[in-house]
Amino acid sequence: MEAMAEGLGIAPVDALSAMVTALQGLGCSATGFGEHTDPQLISVLRSNGTSGLQIALQNGQWVSVPSDRDAFFVNVGDSLQVLTNGRFKSVKHRVVANSLKSRVSMIYFGGPAMTQRIAPLPQLLGAGEQSLYKDFTWGEYKKAAYNSRLGDNRLAQFHR
Ligand SMILES: O=C(O)CCC(=O)C(=O)O
Numbered sequence: 001m002e003a004m005a006e007g008l009g010i011a012p013v014d015a016l017s018a019m020v021t022a023l024q025g026l027g028c029s030a031t032g033f034g035e036h037t038d039p040q041l042i043s044v045l046r047s048n049g050t051s052g053l054q055i056a057l058q059n060g061q062w063v064s065v066p067s068d069r070d071a072f073f074v075n076v077g078d079s080l081q082v083l084t085n086g087r088f089k090s091v092k093h094r095v096v097a098n099s100l101k102s103r104v105s106m107i108y109f110g111g112p113a114m115t116q117r118i119a120p121l122p123q124l125l126g127a128g129e130q131s132l133y134k135d136f137t138w139g140e141y142k143k144a145a146y147n148s149r150l151g152d153n154r155l156a157q158f159h160r
């Protein structure tokens, strides 16, 4: 935050960190990153070992992902859910800010090419099994995503 303020030429330099301190003083856990699913095929995440990442179970209960700086968190995205015709689930997740330690994460998002058609892999479809989704390209999905909010179920509009 200090470096950002410095880069922005904001004076006094500690204006932004004062804001963070004020939030921490409230003693409540703020939203670090709102609930959402990742759009791409796969996300590979590493963090600095600070807790905060949570996934939603099917019953809506939020469960914390253990914070381990030596572990990778591999997450299925919406596109892989479609490619597997729903066998792999794009799990809803969020980050709850920790008032004691900052969470830093780096994520690799593996996404398809813009013109790529996103559809269940034929070899995964059983006899007579239909795609659960309408035909769409990654570009079409992205366009729909730009018109949605972070927490929206963006795949819903592509369901058959
Ligand atoms: O920072 C994190 O741990 C997760 C962030 C995230 O879910 C995302 O960028 O898609």
Ligand SMILES: [Fe+2]
Pocket: 036, 037, 038, 093
């Ligand atoms: Fe995410």
